[in-house]
Amino acid sequence: MEHIQTAGAPSTHHEPEFSTKPIWRTFWILLGITAAELVIATIHLKTGFPPKFVVNGIYLILTCAKAFYIIAEFMHLRHELKNLIMTLGITCLLFVWFIIAFLYEGNSYKELRNRYDPYKVEQSKTKVASPEEHGPAAKKPGSAE
Amino acid sequence: MMWYFLMTDAFTFGAFLISYGSIRFATNGWPDPNEVFRSFPGVPADVHLPLVFVSLMTFILIMSSVTMVLGVAAGHRNDQKAVTKWMILTIIGGILFLSCQAWEWTHLHGEGAWWGRNPFLNADGTQSTTNFTNFFFTITGFHGFHVFSGVIINIIMLIKNMRGDFAKRGHYLMIEKAGLYWHFVDLVWVFVFTCFYLL
Numbered sequence: 037m038e039h040i041q042t043a044g045a046p047s048t049h050h051e052p053e054f055s056t057k058p059i060w061r062t063f064w065i066l067l068g069i070t071a072a073e074l075v076i077a078t079i080h081l082k083t084g085f086p087p088k089f090v091v092n093g094i095y096l097i098l099t100c101a102k103a104f105y106i107i108a109e110f111m112h113l114r115h116e117l118k119n120l121i122m123t124l125g126i127t128c129l130l131f132v133w134f135i136i137a138f139l140y141e142g143n144s145y146k147e148l149r150n151r152y153d154p155y156k157v158e159q160s161k162t163k164v165a166s167p168e169e170h171g172p173a174a175k176k177p178g179s180a181e
Numbered sequence: 182m183m184w185y186f187l188m189t190d191a192f193t194f195g196a197f198l199i200s201y202g203s204i205r206f207a208t209n210g211w212p213d214p215n216e217v218f219r220s221f222p223g224v225p226a227d228v229h230l231p232l233v234f235v236s237l238m239t240f241i242l243i244m245s246s247v248t249m250v251l252g253v254a255a256g257h258r259n260d261q262k263a264v265t266k267w268m269i270l271t272i273i274g275g276i277l278f279l280s281c282q283a284w285e286w287t288h289l290h291g292e293g294a295w296w297g298r299n300p301f302l303n304a305d306g307t308q309s310t311t312n313f314t315n316f317f318f319t320i321t322g323f324h325g326f327h328v329f330s331g332v333i334i335n336i337i338m339l340i341k342n343m344r345g346d347f348a349k350r351g352h353y354l355m356i357e358k359a360g361l362y363w364h365f366v367d368l369v370w371v372f373v374f375t376c377f378y379l380l
Contacts, residue, residue, distance in 0.1 A: 142206030160209040
């Protein structure tokens with residue numbers, strides 16, 4: 037949004053700090069985080085050591101870190117006007133409520149159904165005999181193509 | 182204005198991903214992504230490489246984001262040649278990503294997964310619902326469509342740049358706006374990657 041003031045006068049082009057060095061640093065950070073996620077996933081698969089919910093928490097934190105770096109450096113938001121940052125940031129806070137509310141809602145629906153619908157519980161505990169039977173050949177007649 | 186458009190788009194994607202999360206929280210079992218996404222092109226089917234292919238896709242997208250931001254930086258220096266070079270690399274990255282996604286979709290379709298049918302069992306061996314494939318194809322499809330339109334926008338910017346439109350204008354703000362959109366696509370992929378492949 038900064039550029040609105042300078043749009044008419046391109047000669048006053050600013051931001052001499054737009055150098056390529058922080059870009060590459062950000063790239064290495066993003067790559068490192070993705071590699072770390074892979075390593076954690078592999079360790080978890082092989083040994084099952086960090087419990088699933090711990091691993092998921094780590095993933096979510098790392099994902100937010102990646103999102104921050106992309107927005108701040110690649111999208112250059114860190115160097116924009118404070119008002120723009122606030123406009124976008126405060127609106128994004130809505131997501132916090134959005135996520136908590138809907139995940140809570142989903143969980144509560146599951147609990148209610150498990151309590152009042154024993155057939156559903158039984159069905160969700162029955163193991164399928166052999167995976168092949170339910171492969172592509174065993175398509176249900178009503179299923180969409 | 183680009184920022185406000187991206188904000189609305191973020192809420193669209195957010196709504197998709199949150200409805201996915203909500204359904205997942207409301208379901209007793211769910212397929213293990215490491216079991217579903219474990220193939221790599223050219224590798225025999227019995228060799229399981231969980232997450233490797235999708236990490237490659239992530240790498241391609243992050244790399245193309247880097248070339249885009251280098252293009253924007255070149256635009257700040259009014260360096261038309263460099264902008265052309267970085268834009269071409271970005272477009273190549275986008276096309277590579279789309280090709281990877283096309284391969285993955287074809288592969289999953291070959292395994293019997295599509296909207297409305299789900300050949301994969303839950304992690305505990307029970308029958309799974311079709312919600313898994315429905316959400317997967319809808320959300321990665323929506324994201325893939327964004328990548329596709331981003332590639333088209335980048336191609337238009339490349340042509341305009343090669344015709345010298347921006348050099349005449351004296352600034353490369355359009356490149357910057359196309360770049361914002363492109364980074365947003367990368368940003369969404371970070372979340373899609375976490376929600377579908379890791380969690």
